[in-house]
Amino acid sequence: MTLSPKATAVAVTLSASLFTGSVHAATEWNVSLWGQRRAFTEHVEKLAELVEQKTKGDFTLNLSYGGLSNNRENLDGISFGAFEMAQFCAGYHPDKNPSITVLELPFLGVDSLEKEIEVSMAVYNHPAVEKDLGRWNATLLMPSPLPQYNVVGVGDAPSSLEDFEGLRVRATGGIGAAMETIGAVPTSMSATEVRQSIDSGVISAASFAPHAHMSFGTVEAADWWTTNLNPGTVNCPVVVNNDALASLSDEHRDALMDSVDEALDYYVDYYNNQTMAKWGPTLDEKGIERVTFSEEELARFREQVAQPAAEAWIEEMKAKGLPAEELYDLTVETIAK
Structure with a gap:
């Protein structure tokens, strides 16, 4: 039988590989995300692009938006190697990742995406946090920095903080705790719900x-939006499976790790200059009323919430065996720099 030139080349390559005792195979990682491509995932999209470029296609990240796991189960999937990389939010399951919930405490005073990255990475690199996520066979790779949250709602717009009394609000983590102090009824659910x-x-x-x-269509239904409530944000890391990370070649590991800062820089630029540029016009187009609270009301809100929430978090985390005061001090000191 006569082989074609292409088949002959493949056969020669395989023979040479077998002769040297190794057969090279490209590396592919599956990445579990949810929803759709949006500002929240642009750093992961950029990371995939950079890794593929740096390895000339020899290492690829296959991004899946909901096809691999439920978003509340991404950390579980990482733990047993169902996929190699995933994104999740700490507030979705605080019991699974108690150490990083310090980053979701209300009114921490983070005022930029750059500061959110800095404080997140400081906490991620703490030995107690590494150990905490190590229970899930996970390494924290990078955060998904988000600005301060605010609330959209239907019906009559609140004219004061007292008007939140009895209002059922989707709010997780520290934001939920903050809303509860002004009488709202926080409800935890994933973004897609x-x-x-x-x-x-x-x-x-x-x-x-x-x-x-x-991205999730709340502006399509909303009648009002709070411009300056700013109770806090959520922390949503990107993690990798420890075994998958350890199995990478030095070249591939360097390509991945050396691309993180560039991917985050791209994310910040995208969020600040593209996403936020659309926000005001979207509110105007939809006829959504802007609700702005007085500084006196906000100061009272912060005073009611911030310190009690921090003290309660410290006591709860100490009971779990975490160095809670150390993690809290690290967080606030990094923010204050």
């Missing part, structure tokens, strides 16, 4: 960063 819950009347309002209000 929010629009349907508003339409069905399960909730009347939702706290999100601007990109998510647009």
